[in-house]
Amino acid sequence: MAYTSDYPIFSVTVDVVAFTLVAGALQVLVIERGDDTGRGETALPGGFVGPDEPLLAAAVRELREETGVDDVVLEQLATYGDPGRDPRGRVVTVAHLAVLPHPVEPTAGTDAADAAWRPVSGLGPLAFDHARILADGVERLAAKIGYTALATAFLGEEFTLGELRAVYEAVWGVPLDPGNFQRAVRRSTDFVAPTGGRRDLPGRGRPAALFRALKSGTDLLDHPIARP
Amino acid sequence: MAYTSDYPIFSVTVDVVAFTLVAGALQVLVIERGDDTGRGETALPGGFVGPDEPLLAAAVRELREETGVDDVVLEQLATYGDPGRDPRGRVVTVAHLAVLPHPVEPTAGTDAADAAWRPVSGLGPLAFDHARILADGVERLAAKIGYTALATAFLGEEFTLGELRAVYEAVWGVPLDPGNFQRAVRRSTDFVAPTGGRRDLPGRGRPAALFRALKSGTDLLDHPIARP
DNA sequence: TGAATAGTGTCTCTAAGACACTATAAA
DNA sequence: TTTATAGTGTCTTAGAGACACTATTCA
Numbered sequence: 284m285a286y287t288s289d290y291p292i293f294s295v296t297v298d299v300v301a302f303t304l305v306a307g308a309l310q311v312l313v314i315e316r317g318d319d320t321g322r323g324e325t326a327l328p329g330g331f332v333g334p335d336e337p338l339l340a341a342a343v344r345e346l347r348e349e350t351g352v353d354d355v356v357l358e359q360l361a362t363y364g365d366p367g368r369d370p371r372g373r374v375v376t377v378a379h380l381a382v383l384p385h386p387v388e389p390t391a392g393t394d395a396a397d398a399a400w401r402p403v404s405g406l407g408p409l410a411f412d413h414a415r416i417l418a419d420g421v422e423r424l425a426a427k428i429g430y431t432a433l434a435t436a437f438l439g440e441e442f443t444l445g446e447l448r449a450v451y452e453a454v455w456g457v458p459l460d461p462g463n464f465q466r467a468v469r470r471s472t473d474f475v476a477p478t479g480g481r482r483d484l485p486g487r488g489r490p491a492a493l494f495r496a497l498k499s500g501t502d503l504l505d506h507p508i509a510r511p
Numbered sequence: 512m513a514y515t516s517d518y519p520i521f522s523v524t525v526d527v528v529a530f531t532l533v534a535g536a537l538q539v540l541v542i543e544r545g546d547d548t549g550r551g552e553t554a555l556p557g558g559f560v561g562p563d564e565p566l567l568a569a570a571v572r573e574l575r576e577e578t579g580v581d582d583v584v585l586e587q588l589a590t591y592g593d594p595g596r597d598p599r600g601r602v603v604t605v606a607h608l609a610v611l612p613h614p615v616e617p618t619a620g621t622d623a624a625d626a627a628w629r630p631v632s633g634l635g636p637l638a639f640d641h642a643r644i645l646a647d648g649v650e651r652l653a654a655k656i657g658y659t660a661l662a663t664a665f666l667g668e669e670f671t672l673g674e675l676r677a678v679y680e681a682v683w684g685v686p687l688d689p690g691n692f693q694r695a696v697r698r699s700t701d702f703v704a705p706t707g708g709r710r711d712l713p714g715r716g717r718p719a720a721l722f723r724a725l726k727s728g729t730d731l732l733d734h735p736i737a738r739p
Numbered sequence: 740t741g742a743a744t745a746g747t748g749t750c751t752c753t754a755a756g757a758c759a760c761t762a763t764a765a766a
Numbered sequence: 767t768t769t770a771t772a773g774t775g776t777c778t779t780a781g782a783g784a785c786a787c788t789a790t791t792c793a
Binding site: 691739 | 754755756757758762763764765766
Binding site for chain 2: 287291292293294295331332333334335336337338359361362364365366372373375377
């Protein structure tokens with residue numbers, strides 16, 4: 284009973300829908316709940332916002348605690364506050380959308396042992412209303428890679444257009460024509476630029492030119508990438 | 512009245528960015544604050560969420576208290592919760608976007624005397640961080656009328672394509688070619704449909720065919736209306 | 740050589756926009 | 767008649783997509 288207020292009491296949490304790409308499949312970061320509420324259930328990472336902590340900072344902190352990463356594209360997704368959505372009381376959660384470059388394993392954080400990347404398709408039930416939050420996150424992600432540079436946030440510093448195309452194909456769930464994709468990406472003069480390097484993978488055909496992102500994740504593209 | 516909690520205490524409010532069209536200009540609903548905090552300042556309508564009240568219901572209630580209207584297109588916009596954004600304490604506000612058909616005057620509600628429609632352009636400073644919330648609302652509105660039926664929410668049951676075009680021109684701030692607009696709207700087979708009626712206004716040229724909306728405000732259009 | 744991937748050429752279809760033109764009303 | 771608005775025709779340009787083709791690597 285540490286806190287009192289003249290107004291109705293709400294708790295405010297942040298949840299993070301963090302995506303990455305593993306082996307060509309869209310993955311989401313989930314934890315196995317270890318505390319009393321929903322013990323053993325799968326859930327999105329998240330936690331209470333500190334008394335003097337901005338919402339975005341809380342989301343960054345939660346993600347860092349789970350993955351050890353804090354240089355990440357992160358933006359607010361939506362807020363979920365129905366009475367009864369959390370058995371602990373009136374909990375309003377501000378969900379955030381994050382995109383991480385591929386090889387980020389959940390590492391030594393406070394709750395890291397519980398965290399794991401799981402494919403979005405085929406994921407079992409989630410605690411609370413997290414299934415809906417995840418669905419909203421996927422929808423937002425699919426929309427945003429069409430008109431922002433967000434897809435590059437899945438990749439490292441340098442990448443091939445084949446790797447970039449794999450991001451779109453995984454998120455949209457459809458194959459894209461390699462030739463037309465190439466042209467679509469190059470139409471935006473400030474989406475990606477060739478570095479001059481090439482990536483040669485054994486037994487994988489002609490080496491591909493390497494590119495780097497010219498915009499950060501949430502910047503708008505001047506020419507959208509059409510979703511089929 | 513004192514509430515207690517084991518977790519950090521937040522107050523949760525809803526604010527409403529309500530738009531309408533008056534005399535061809537985009538207008539937003541604002542109030543003059545009468546209580547102690549920010550007395551006399553212009554602000555967006557809003558208020559505290561009840562202990563057992565869903566967020567969207569709270570936004571509907573606030574809007575009804577200001578305008579007497581509750582049949583309205585309303586959706587969540589974003590959540591603003593920086594520490595220090597409200598001098599009363601840690602207040603997290605969930606902002607909502609509303610669109611009302613033109614002739615809805617603020618009427619007999621609890622705070623109705625203070626509420627008024629004001630043109631978005633040329634509006635003075637707003638209390639708290641409401642200027643940013645309004646800017647985000649305008650941006651969201653401008654984006655959404657391009658790919659949803661939201662523009663029809665500004666109009667009555669029946670409307671001409673000239674009136675619909677005026678909505679786009681007011682929100683986007685650009686003139687649109689009447690002929691091309693006509694075709695763009697008709698390309699979507701399920702955006703609007705002619706009612707068979709005509710509207711004849713004295714001294715205003717050839718009477719225009721009347722249309723009605725085939726979709727509600729937030730439904731997606733199959734063919735977008737291109738923003739110039 | 741063939742298999743695999745990168746990248747280009749080219750064709751068709753549709754949309755966006757400019758703009759001329761016709762249609763129908765009031766003053 | 768002029769003025770104003772509704773609505774159509776038509777031309778140009780650009781993008782989306784299908785798909786053939788060339789380029790460059792490894793086995």
